Amino acid sequence: MRQDPLGYLSTELQALRDQGLYRRLRVLDGEQKACTSIDGRSVVNLSSNNYLGLTTHPRLRERALEAVRAFGVGSGSVRTIAGTMRIHMELERKLAEFKRTEAAVVFQSGFTANAGTVSSILGRDAVIVSDELNHASIIDGARLSRATIKVFPHRDVAAARRIVQEIPRGTRTLIITDGVFSMDGDLGAVPELCDLADECGGIMMVDDAHASGVLGSHGRGTVDHFGMHGRVDVQVGTLSKAIGALGGYVAGSRALIEFLHHRARPFLFSTSHPPSVAATCLAAIEVLEQEPELIERLWENTRFFKAGLQALGFDTGVSESPITPVIVGEGARAMALSDRLFEKGVFAQGIGFPTVPQGKARVRTIVTATHSRDELQFALDAFKAVGTDLGVI
Ligand SMILES: Cc1ncc(COP(=O)(O)O)c(C=O)c1O
Numbered sequence: 006m007r008q009d010p011l012g013y014l015s016t017e018l019q020a021l022r023d024q025g026l027y028r029r030l031r032v033l034d035g036e037q038k039a040c041t042s043i044d045g046r047s048v049v050n051l052s053s054n055n056y057l058g059l060t061t062h063p064r065l066r067e068r069a070l071e072a073v074r075a076f077g078v079g080s081g082s083v084r085t086i087a088g089t090m091r092i093h094m095e096l097e098r099k100l101a102e103f104k105r106t107e108a109a110v111v112f113q114s115g116f117t118a119n120a121g122t123v124s125s126i127l128g129r130d131a132v133i134v135s136d137e138l139n140h141a142s143i144i145d146g147a148r149l150s151r152a153t154i155k156v157f158p159h160r161d162v163a164a165a166r167r168i169v170q171e172i173p174r175g176t177r178t179l180i181i182t183d184g185v186f187s188m189d190g191d192l193g194a195v196p197e198l199c200d201l202a203d204e205c206g207g208i209m210m211v212d213d214a215h216a217s218g219v220l221g222s223h224g225r226g227t228v229d230h231f232g233m234h235g236r237v238d239v240q241v242g243t244l245s246k247a248i249g250a251l252g253g254y255v256a257g258s259r260a261l262i263e264f265l266h267h268r269a270r271p272f273l274f275s276t277s278h279p280p281s282v283a284a285t286c287l288a289a290i291e292v293l294e295q296e297p298e299l300i301e302r303l304w305e306n307t308r309f310f311k312a313g314l315q316a317l318g319f320d321t322g323v324s325e326s327p328i329t330p331v332i333v334g335e336g337a338r339a340m341a342l343s344d345r346l347f348e349k350g351v352f353a354q355g356i357g358f359p360t361v362p363q364g365k366a367r368v369r370t371i372v373t374a375t376h377s378r379d380e381l382q383f384a385l386d387a388f389k390a391v392g393t394d395l396g397v398i
Contacts, residue, residue, distance in 0.1 A: 026336050031352065048347065049383055051370040052369070052370075055246070057247050058375030059292065064288050065285045067288075071284065092283040100254050103294075104226070104242070105225070106256040109257075110269075110272065111283070111286075112254065118254055119241050120142045120143075120271070125268040132153045132172050132179070133179045134165055134172075138159045139182065143183075152179070181209075183211075183215070184212060184214075185220070185325075188360065189322050190215075190326040191325050192325050193227065195227050196231045212241045213226035213228065217242040218293060219247055240257060241255055244282075248286055248290075252278055300374070310376075318398040327371055329371075330369050331367055332366075333368065342391060342397060343355030353369065354369055
């Protein structure tokens, strides 16, 4: 009988089970909302990136439906062959205006925007100076570029400067950071790294996946929040989180964007968005411009919930954003906290190694603009009860 050549995968899965780290996928029964039904249970949802509640916003829903009726359900091709529709171009114009850059290009996801950009604008002869907690898509893009990768300790600009000083003059150098770090919710050292990029003539790139729609005027991101317009050469954003739909984009100079049209592999070799996605994203940017109260509500909820967790005695790390981790130490403990919260009607995902360092496992919470005070208080009460039971507080 043929032996299963993939048998080792089952062994690895068993090891995850033995360590209490095996995760079954949680399934939403209906819409992605602040309070929803998951696996048949009604829960306060603290695990989505739906910061502004746009996944179910009436204007976005309507525009998606209109686009389906007007343009069908698919684009039918990659962008560079027959898959560029007028609405794709319109969205890119709108994004460039929103980010205050010359041009923008949309990718299928934030992941492909990062990976496709870093891997195409740099080659073997370059050096990438990267924060150790940068997103996986930056790491993969850096590896694909074949450039030399130099990692500096999280937000340690002095260490980044020491690395830069050792790079031979004239070497093409990219300095790259997340705007908001997805597991800790703290902000990248954007202004200081911009200074460093200026000093060494390097390219400055910021991944604002968790900052777009959240920070800066009308949600323009950390580049706007820190007043760094014109000093960041490559801005990445996602359309999958606060924007509520799907996709990623790069905003920058026209030359950068035209180069990506010619060399970024996800742009060249993977089909573009259905027109309904582009229409939804266009409507979302209008909402950011016209309903700033959504962002204000997001921050009010953030302050309320973070203060509540801290008052209960939880370790919430160094968060400066709506992402608030509840750090508990070992992976199995984080999973137990998450499971017990779920039983009490609160969905907050447990996250362990290797996504976060050993001993720093956590339950990650993200509030949205659309959580009510009662829902957040309900969640805090559940945290108090389960945290006490498990000896976390
Ligand atoms: C910092 C960061 N960058 C990029 C991405 C990828 O974005 P997307 O989900 O649109 O692929 C994520 C999402 O997990 C992220 O957290």
